Amino acid sequence: MTEGQDGEWTGLPAGIEAAWGLRERPAKGPKPGLSVDRIVAAAVALAAAEGLGAVSMGRVAKELGVSTMSLYRYVDAKDELYILMQEEVMGPPPEPPAPGTGWREAITAWAAAQRTMFRRHLWVLRVPISGPPATPNSVAWWEQGLAALADTGLGDDDQLSVILLISGFVRNESLLAADIAEAVESSGVGAEEVMRRYATTLKRLAHPERYPSVARVLEAKVMDGPDDPDYAFVFGMERILDGVEVMIEKRRRAGS
Structure with missing residues (x-):
């Protein structure tokens, strides 16, 4: 060594x-x-x-x-x-945001770039996680994520926890996409047909009297998926960052 x-x-x-x-x-x-x-x-x-x-x-x-x-x-x-x-x-992370970019915009762009990388190479999600970042590009991504939070007033431990939370969300959302893609490929039919068959089967199994909430969602055709393929990612990121923003404000008030 x-x-x-x-x-x-x-x-x-x-x-x-x-x-x-x-x-x-x-x-x-x-x-x-x-x-x-x-x-x-x-x-x-x-x-x-x-x-x-x-x-x-x-x-x-x-x-x-x-x-x-x-x-x-x-x-x-x-x-x-x-x-x-x-x-x-x-590869290396994208170019850092322009000076003056808000932390929410910066960390969202960082997360979106990470998601794009995963979507291009879904097999990467199957690589076992054996420890913290230890290669040049992975550490560079880590650095850019932390830099996006530098002016939030959060302590180093909180910043690291936010990075881990967001990275976990991006990875999980991408892994779900990978699992669905594999299921669709193995089924031999399109994604829409896979979801239609699942909804049809679930309607037969989930009786409205026993599973009223599930029945309501199926009736509303929510399982068909939103028109925007990025909806789940955007929704999840906004909810996570809403929570982070509340934490930032609490830390600021406690320190003032």
Whole structure:
């Protein structure tokens, strides 16, 4: 392992240290042209085509036309490969908002950009969370989220809690979209037809006398979904930020 900026051991796998520029990546491998970048690119393409479950060291090696053991010169394990794949598709955060942008607008834009990334790469949501951000792009996203809250007057612990709350909401909302997309794909019919069949089945099972609230919602065709595909995201973000705003005002009054 390599020492960090303060001279301490980072405790990170070799591939992650290389992403930070803390160690040199192998320049040559058993086969000319093999590199971390090629391995990650092949794994990302495989995940995009067949899902994260299709990604293994053996399968990636096959896609690259090399032996499985040759990959271990560049990547220590599949879990490390997952992190590098996530780092690749995550990319850096968007440009920071213009000076004077309000905290609500700034954090909403940050959350929306994160959601867009997830929607483009739904397989990323299947990558196990093994700890806090530890790669350059993930830390850069974390930094930008915290910077959006810098002028709110919240303490560092509250700011971090807000970031975790919003990140969790974005991830959950995107994961729901991923689950629905998988269900639709496996059903062989369109999303509207899937929801129509679900509503029809539920109407047969949920008798109005026993489930009056559910029956009312079904009768109102709420399960058909709103016309705006972003409705749930916007609704959820506004409710979360309403609560954060109340907390900010309480902190300000307590400090005045």
